[in-house]
Amino acid sequence: MRMNDSVAHIDFSAPSHEVARLLVGVTLLVDGVGGRIVETEAYDREDLASHSHAGQTSRNAAMFGPPAHTYVYRSYGIHWCLNFVCREQGHGAGVLIRALEPTEGIERMRQRRGMEDLRLLCSGPGRLCQALGVTGQYNGRRLDAPPFELLPVPCAMDIVCGPRIGISKAVDVPWRFGQRGSRFLSQAFREKG
DNA sequence: CTTAGGATCGCCT
DNA sequence: GGCGATCCTAAGC
Numbered sequence: 001m002r003m004n005d006s007v008a009h010i011d012f013s014a015p016s017h018e019v020a021r022l023l024v025g026v027t028l029l030v031d032g033v034g035g036r037i038v039e040t041e042a043y044d045r046e047d048l049a050s051h052s053h054a055g056q057t058s059r060n061a062a063m064f065g066p067p068a069h070t071y072v073y074r075s076y077g078i079h080w081c082l083n084f085v086c087r088e089q090g091h092g093a094g095v096l097i098r099a100l101e102p103t104e105g106i107e108r109m110r111q112r113r114g115m116e117d118l119r120l121l122c123s124g125p126g127r128l129c130q131a132l133g134v135t136g137q138y139n140g141r142r143l144d145a146p147p148f149e150l151l152p153v154p155c156a157m158d159i160v161c162g163p164r165i166g167i168s169k170a171v172d173v174p175w176r177f178g179q180r181g182s183r184f185l186s187q188a189f190r191e192k193g
Numbered sequence: 194c195t196t197a198g199g200a201t202c203g204c205c206t
Numbered sequence: 207g208g209c210g211a212t213c214c215t216a217a218g219c
Binding site: 043049050078081164166168 | 212
Binding site for chain 3: 194195196197198199200202203204205
């Protein structure tokens with residue numbers, strides 16, 4: 001199978017921190033439901049906080065598969081989290097999708113989440129998976145084919161970066177990226193001024 | 194506003 | 207047996 005690195009005009013063979021930045025503003029849809037990505041985090045093989053750091057296991061195998069595919073894992077035994085695989089096959093890099101601004105299928109997302117508040121529908125990696133219906137079934141799937149759809153960024157994004165959230169290793173690596181000022185972030189970025 | 198605890202599963206440089 | 211790339215609720219200040 002030939003790998004497609006040009007989904008939504010993004011080169012998924014690039015380093016994960018570059019892909020993470022480029023993904024902010026991209027629209028992510030699963031079966032037509034989703035919104036614009038407003039927050040991402042990069043992980044890499046040479047990264048103490050990454051699932052891939054210790055090498056391949058059955059859980060993280062998709063991270064070592066071809067780029068422009070998904071890596072979906074279970075978090076805290078309860079939630080699902082969605083990543084996009086980067087770099088070359090076998091490298092073990094990915095971008096965690098942390099928050100979306102809901103735009104498509106909002107009522108469907110409200111049903112799945114069991115809440116009304118637009119702001120809380122997709123503002124967190126576990127929340128957005130629940131809203132989009134992403135489960136372990138979607139692990140290792142290619143991003144350029146249904147049910148996934150990635151639409152390019154329509155205009156230049158004002159992007160902030162900072163340390164990643166919810167990790168205990170490599171806490172100072174500034175590999176969290178977000179759309180400046182978005183109210184759909186899982187957490188505000190600390191900015192000077 | 195901040196902090197604490199519980200839910201629950203796969204993996205263990 | 208311990209610990210997460212989390213979320214929700216409840217309680218405290």
